[in-house]
Amino acid sequence: GAVVSQHPSWVICKSGTSVKIECRSLDFQATTMFWYRQFPKQSLILMATSNEGSKATYEQGVEKDKFLINHASLTLSTLTVTSAHPEDSSFYICSARQGRSGNTIYFGEGSWLTVV
Amino acid sequence: GEDVEQSLFLSVREGDSSVINCTYTDSSSTYLYWYKQEPGAGLQLLTYIFSNMDMKQDQRLTVLLNKKDKHLSLRIADTQTGDSAIYFCAELQGGKLIFGQGTELSVKP
Numbered sequence: 001g002a003v004v005s006q007h008p009s010w011v012i013c014k015s016g017t018s019v020k021i022e023c024r025s026l027d028f029q030a031t032t033m034f035w036y037r038q039f040p041k042q043s044l045i046l047m048a049t050s051n052e053g054s055k056a057t058y059e060q061g062v063e064k065d066k067f068l069i070n071h072a073s074l075t076l077s078t079l080t081v082t083s084a085h086p087e088d089s090s091f092y093i094c095s096a097r098q099g100r101s102g103n104t105i106y107f108g109e110g111s112w113l114t115v116v
Numbered sequence: 117g118e119d120v121e122q123s124l125f126l127s128v129r130e131g132d133s134s135v136i137n138c139t140y141t142d143s144s145s146t147y148l149y150w151y152k153q154e155p156g157a158g159l160q161l162l163t164y165i166f167s168n169m170d171m172k173q174d175q176r177l178t179v180l181l182n183k184k185d186k187h188l189s190l191r192i193a194d195t196q197t198g199d200s201a202i203y204f205c206a207e208l209q210g211g212k213l214i215f216g217q218g219t220e221l222s223v224k225p
Contacts, residue, residue, distance in 0.1 A: 004158075006158070032211070034212070034213065042217070042218075043204065043215045043216065043217045043218050044159075044204070044215050046212060046213070046214075049211070049212060093158050093159065095159070095213070103146070103147045103164065103166070103208065104161065104164070105149070105161070105208075105213060106161055107151070107158045107159035107160070107161070108158050109157060109158040110156075110157065110158040112156075
């Protein structure tokens with residue numbers, strides 16, 4: 001079946017540095033990808049919708065300059081957490097919508113970010 | 117997640133059926149989904165149902181949709197210990213998935 005891959009699975013970075021997380025759709029094209037954040041024992045919080053070839057749409061309260069999203073191809077979206085702080089430590093999950101308006105949405109394995 | 121609601125916990129014995137319930141609020145939602153999340157992992161798409169259907173069955177999984185009451189359920193037949201996980205329902209609203217809080221299913225041997 002369709003697979004969405006995230007990399008890295010986990011990353012530890014120092015406060016003030018930036019870290020990039022990749023989300024790839026491995027066997028389908030994804031015009032739209034989504035980035036979520038999840039805290040322990042909680043539901044997923046949508047951060048932004050990433051559209052191939054255009055600017056991402058951010059949810060209310062999400063800082064665009066802090067969470068940079070790039071969707072340069074139909075199979076790759078990246079999330080860069082800039083000037084990371086300990087409060088940015090979280091589980092970040094991406095998802096990809098199959099096709100231009102498909103109804104199947106697959107999720108990646110998630111990326112654990114720890115900022116020390 | 118405030119538009120989609122689920123009970124937080126469900127405990128069943130191995131071999132029994134599990135029924136996880138979900139209510140949603142947007143009657144214009146076209147698709148409704150069930151995802152499974154194991155500890156520390158991403159979300160696995162289990163099944164989804166189009167809003168003009170009442171039921172969908174896929175092996176041990178049965179999804180029931182009551183559009184009038186905006187109620188969605190997932191039934192897992194012959195529940196196994198490997199089914200222990202958090203189950204999220206989600207509705208597709210304006211091109212975005214809106215999730216419930218998740219139901220933690222615990223299967224006791």
